[in-house]
Amino acid sequence: MAEDYRQMWKELGLDLGAHDSLLEVLGKGYKDIYMTQENRPDGMKYFDFVISQVHGARIKELLDGKARGRKVIGSFCVFVPEEIVRATDSTLVGLCTGAEFGTEEVERVLPRNTCALIKSAFGFKLGKVCPYIESADMIVGENTCDGKKKSYEVLKELVPNLYVMDIPQMKSVQGRSLLKAEYQRFKTAVEELTGVGIDAERLRKGIEIVNNKRRAIHRLASLRKADPAPISGLDALLANQVFFYDEPVRFTNSVNSICDELEQRAKNGRGVFPEGTPRILLSGCPMAVPNWKLPWIIETSGAVIVGEESCVGERGTRNLVDESGNTVEELMEAIVDRYFQIDCAIFTPNPERLNHITEMYNQYNAHGVIHYCLNFCQPYQVEAMEVEKELEAKGIPVLRIDTDYSMEDMGQLKTRVEAFIEQIS
């Protein structure tokens, strides 16, 4: 990321000095973690490029779009329906988090025992180093966990354009009706923001674009069933992370290209690690760019990750929206149907998630499950204990990890992960 973008960042109001330091750390981290991997698919070069340009060319692309009237909507959660945004030719992007930044300043506005994901998002905002949040015409918060729900009250004071979406807590008739009403309200808000009325044709187009992204990711996931695994967990996670940032059609094509390559690999019995490498299913909290700590530890400890039961992973991309509706009303129902199935831990009870973990464990021929929680994430921490109990009852090896974005516990985590891999080998 070169000089060309400094003026753009300045105009966005970024703190150039802090932003330079951030990019330097991230660039080095990426090089150390990603570029040291062996046997990577050639197609990953595209994602290397995307990451190198995630604050550069991609932001310029968004701003060029804005200059032509295309709006940018930022979000922190997979419950924000991208289909509705796409239906107005607008762009939905994930907002920055995933790395420790400005913790001291954050703890002046949020409780210390807030999870790393939320603290990080606030750190990027307060430190003025996230070009996405500064480019967004609308920022969508959602009432998922207590941490996010309440911190949006604080974020509202920091940004001029926060929109809060309510989310149900139970998969009841009332819960579905609340989600539907909220998606209708969101549709109206997006129409008002963009000046574009959403008709059936536009909405179906939006659904198709997003479904195609999901289809490509499903294809990628399916190819990971092979032994040897044709792609590392780190690289597959990267594709799932870029899902939230990239132009969707280009993203879909790029993932499909990789899949073509992986199919060849599978045919030739070629993989990133030797056949018989212990296979891990990762389950739990989402891992946003650049939160690669735990996958890196796992894959440098003699195992390969074969699936992510996570919002940045299969929980986020599972199920398509039915494209067959003829009216806006029918298509909106189909959108609600799809999103209402997401098995986030904010729902109570949430038995679907337990089933999905076992299903994925079997489907991807895993040897063990590593459950990952951010400290202070109460919904996933409570479920972690339920998951552990359930998997142990089924004789599935499980390791429960609670951590944050700091590097302080690296040594301790590595020791625990190595012992677990030893146990399942």
Add this chain to the structure above:
Amino acid sequence: MAEDYRQMWKELGLDLGAHDSLLEVLGKGYKDIYMTQENRPDGMKYFDFVISQVHGARIKELLDGKARGRKVIGSFCVFVPEEIVRATDSTLVGLCTGAEFGTEEVERVLPRNTCALIKSAFGFKLGKVCPYIESADMIVGENTCDGKKKSYEVLKELVPNLYVMDIPQMKSVQGRSLLKAEYQRFKTAVEELTGVGIDAERLRKGIEIVNNKRRAIHRLASLRKADPAPISGLDALLANQVFFYDEPVRFTNSVNSICDELEQRAKNGRGVFPEGTPRILLSGCPMAVPNWKLPWIIETSGAVIVGEESCVGERGTRNLVDESGNTVEELMEAIVDRYFQIDCAIFTPNPERLNHITEMYNQYNAHGVIHYCLNFCQPYQVEAMEVEKELEAKGIPVLRIDTDYSMEDMGQLKTRVEAFIEQIS
């Protein structure tokens, strides 16, 4: 509490040894904290008696009622509408919490960073020392905070009769409709449990009984405006705590008797502390019996508490249910109207609470606000920072305290509270 009840406790399945130890600690704590107070109203003798019999005569009374067909319903939250329970001649009781118990065992089923209130409730259940939960025909959980919402999934495995009530997170049309549907569902569940159909007459009777409890508590609150304060914060808190345990008509009469006495005191200018004693408004998380730690520290440090902005306090008892409806439907609407106003921190946004804190500060002629949070209670911890900011902007002195049920931080808390009282004196 004498030998007479040992057989009863045994039949309830309590762990008699652990229960004996608990009662001994609680009895000693009560004596040290309550019986050392000076100038207490005579009427407090009734509450001393209630507390001495809270695991004894009161449980016998509930069990005698059960033998005659009267059901007992246990709850952890002020969102469970007692009116509906009363309408079937059943009894709603608060379930045990408020003291550290069996923490090690609790942390095997719940995350360590769960708030003390939830951990304590689980400790009482796992340790078999809560006669209320063992007497209950139905236990009502509610989806308020993440901690409670998710821990009910765990509680469901420990008790045979958990009923979970969904609660909205926003004061929207959809939110009210969800609460109404959930209260209707609860009404049906209580009717099924008791075999009693709720008609308008029964429901109005239930509303009147509970309103009368609230009226008495409102009267008590109002008398605390006087300087010198006619009753200590500890004693007023006790009345608010007993609100959740006692037979309601007897409770109402007892509170009104104290109020008669306090009116006399006010006329005679008599109080529990000298005129001009610094006056504190306590605001934040609920304090269940026997969680008297912070009020005790405050009132042994030269100040008097003149109001509790808390679920065990004014947040829990504010507003009456309109009794004028003629049909079940109208009365149910009135119940929903009343409860939907509760300004719990689980709602977002929750500006009413900020207003109520300032109102109470003025109304009770307070000199400062002490905001009390349980560690890991994210909703109130985020609001604490908003409250602090708002009060400071208004020039109202505020002290923010985060703690739990342990006694380890007593010294540190006392130092901070003393410094605050010194500052507002």
